[in-house]
Amino acid sequence: MKRVNPARRIQSDLEADIRSGRLRPGDRIPIEQDLAGQYGCARATVSKALGELTAAGLIERRRKAGSFVAHPPVHSAVMTVPDLAELIEARGETYRWEGRSVRTLGDAKDRESPPVLRIEGVHFGGDDPFALEDRIIELSEVPSAADVDFKRQAPGTWLLAQLPWTEARHAIRAVGAKSAEARALQVAAGTACLELERDTWRSGRSITHVRQLFPGDRFDLVAEFGNSPA
Amino acid sequence: MKRVNPARRIQSDLEADIRSGRLRPGDRIPIEQDLAGQYGCARATVSKALGELTAAGLIERRRKAGSFVAHPPVHSAVMTVPDLAELIEARGETYRWEGRSVRTLGDAKDRESPPVLRIEGVHFGGDDPFALEDRIIELSEVPSAADVDFKRQAPGTWLLAQLPWTEARHAIRAVGAKSAEARALQVAAGTACLELERDTWRSGRSITHVRQLFPGDRFDLVAEFGNSPA
DNA sequence: CACCCCATTATGTCTAGACATAATATCGAA
DNA sequence: TTCGATATTATGTCTAGACATAATGGGGTG
Numbered sequence: 001m002k003r004v005n006p007a008r009r010i011q012s013d014l015e016a017d018i019r020s021g022r023l024r025p026g027d028r029i030p031i032e033q034d035l036a037g038q039y040g041c042a043r044a045t046v047s048k049a050l051g052e053l054t055a056a057g058l059i060e061r062r063r064k065a066g067s068f069v070a071h072p073p074v075h076s077a078v079m080t081v082p083d084l085a086e087l088i089e090a091r092g093e094t095y096r097w098e099g100r101s102v103r104t105l106g107d108a109k110d111r112e113s114p115p116v117l118r119i120e121g122v123h124f125g126g127d128d129p130f131a132l133e134d135r136i137i138e139l140s141e142v143p144s145a146a147d148v149d150f151k152r153q154a155p156g157t158w159l160l161a162q163l164p165w166t167e168a169r170h171a172i173r174a175v176g177a178k179s180a181e182a183r184a185l186q187v188a189a190g191t192a193c194l195e196l197e198r199d200t201w202r203s204g205r206s207i208t209h210v211r212q213l214f215p216g217d218r219f220d221l222v223a224e225f226g227n228s229p230a
Numbered sequence: 231m232k233r234v235n236p237a238r239r240i241q242s243d244l245e246a247d248i249r250s251g252r253l254r255p256g257d258r259i260p261i262e263q264d265l266a267g268q269y270g271c272a273r274a275t276v277s278k279a280l281g282e283l284t285a286a287g288l289i290e291r292r293r294k295a296g297s298f299v300a301h302p303p304v305h306s307a308v309m310t311v312p313d314l315a316e317l318i319e320a321r322g323e324t325y326r327w328e329g330r331s332v333r334t335l336g337d338a339k340d341r342e343s344p345p346v347l348r349i350e351g352v353h354f355g356g357d358d359p360f361a362l363e364d365r366i367i368e369l370s371e372v373p374s375a376a377d378v379d380f381k382r383q384a385p386g387t388w389l390l391a392q393l394p395w396t397e398a399r400h401a402i403r404a405v406g407a408k409s410a411e412a413r414a415l416q417v418a419a420g421t422a423c424l425e426l427e428r429d430t431w432r433s434g435r436s437i438t439h440v441r442q443l444f445p446g447d448r449f450d451l452v453a454e455f456g457n458s459p460a
Numbered sequence: 461c462a463c464c465c466c467a468t469t470a471t472g473t474c475t476a477g478a479c480a481t482a483a484t485a486t487c488g489a490a
Numbered sequence: 491t492t493c494g495a496t497a498t499t500a501t502g503t504c505t506a507g508a509c510a511t512a513a514t515g516g517g518g519t520g
Contacts, residue, residue: 007473019433031500042475047501055285063501064483166249174404174424174446192422192446194404203249216404216422237503261470272505277471293471294513463520472511481502490493 006041010049018058018069029059029067084212085157088125096124099151100184104139115139119150122184129185130218135210142207156210165200165207172196172221177213185215192216236271240279248288248299259289259297314442315387318355326354329381330414334369345369349380352414355448359415362443371437386440395430395437402426402451407443415445422446 017023029035032050036043050067053059061067088095099121106113117137123130135155137145142163150158175195182189194214200207247253260268265276280297283289291297318325329351336343347367353360365385367375372393380388405425412419424444430437 005473033500042477043501044476044504045474047503048473050501061501062483063481064485064499066500163251170451172402172424172451173449174422174444176420176422176446190406190420190422192404192406192420194402194424214404216406219403221400221402235503263470272507273471274474274506275504277473278503280471291471292513293511294469294515296470461520463518465516465518467514467516469514470512472509474508474510476506478504479502480504481500483499483501485498486496488493488495490491 006039007045007049007052010035010039010041010046011052014049014053015056015058023069025069027069029069031066083157083160084123084131085154088123088130091125093125097152097154098122098124099149099153102150104146106139117145117150119155121150121154123154125218128218130214132181132184132213133210134212135208137208138206141202141205155208159208163202163207165202167201167204169199170196171198174216175213177215181213185213187215194219194221196221236269237275237279237282240265240269240271240276241282244279244283245286245288253299255299257299259299261296313387313390314353314361315384318353318360321355323355327382327384328352328354329379329383332380334376336369347375347380349385351380351384353384358448360444360448362411362414363440364442365438365440367438368436371432371435385438389438393432393437395432397431397434399429400426401428404446405443407445411443415443417445424449424451426451 014029030038032043032046035046050059050061054061058070059067060070085095099119101120103118104115105118106115117139119135119137121133123133137155137159139146142159144162148158173195174192176190177185177187177193179189182191193216196212198210244259262273262276262280266273269276280289280291284291288300289297290300315325329349331350333348334345335348336345347369349365349367351363353363367385367389369376372389374392378388403425404422406420407415407417407423409419412421423446426442428440
């Protein structure tokens, strides 16, 4: 038995056994001591391999009890949320942002309605409207936003460069375009659209809230995934 | 300086520095040797901590060059794709599956069109149709599916218990309900619906393909996420 | 000046052994 | 029989030191 990268060998052997069904959910994996003997390596090495399999959601480890093949192969998908400009340019089209309305709302003195910037605009791919955007930026968190001309600069791209977020929540649903929205997107009223609503935070404090509306035929959200987010 | 869980301390200290912006993307992190001295622990311990930060997408490590704060805080979301039955019951409604059509297609001898089971049906939450499903199951991969009565048993739930998948691909888009679909879902034709198309594989071999159609007002896909998929 | 080779450096991986910790199994007492 | 203390066991974490490996920066050569 060659001793190249024992950790990887253990990991990929077990992974193969699990994926192929030779090891089934709930099955017990030999204890680390035995695996170490079997592969001729130290227990720490086995432990590292098992640790990575745990992170990948393939196995579950319990003190004293041992390690087991994880139960329901986790149903979580890693969804990539790309920058719109990048996405459109990747398609070979020219990206353009058209700011329609930029207003400052709220008041620093009023705790109930802190000062925010409200921006509405349209993302274009070539000559076609690609998405309608309605965004609110918390000025208390991003004061420099007040000095930017969001009629010309897309707020998403700017914000990202300025102050990347650390937490977010997305809601995705299908809605019919209202007449004003339909006009902006150059589609018929009632056209099925994908609505993406995103709240982002940094260190627990809200930065921005955005609602994007994509005509159904112009956008697919794709989520790819195996078990490991690696 | 207390020496409790040095690995975690290093990890959370760096994480705090990065999230707060004290360390900015591209910044260099002290070399492992120095961190080890600073925290009074072994280099292996520092290495483990940095390894986990790498997995979480917070830092990037390069041989000889050193470790750096990762560039664009990764925009990947962990999206949970729950079992429909579970989801509806979690809402306090009664789940019911109504199989509408179950047919066997294809031929074992024909390589171009292997034998498959095609199932159409509707998921109900209480008395309301919740989703329309159109599914194809590869009989060569799941032969026992031929013996199940999918008019009564929901195929998704059954398949999951039978043969969990290891890879999948989702496409999400908005479409208007066609008239037959609208009838089945008891909504007006053209109503905006969320279309979820999922292909699943096990060890690289296709198991099932499913298309689910949700009336826009009855379903929200929600993706929650910080940076770490942990 | 351009190019290739090599020493240096920081990460990557591993070992053997130690102690900590949590969960289970066992045994004794009420 | 049931409950609670205790021993056992397998994972969790750490250390100090070793060697491997890849990338960089420099130096020498054409």
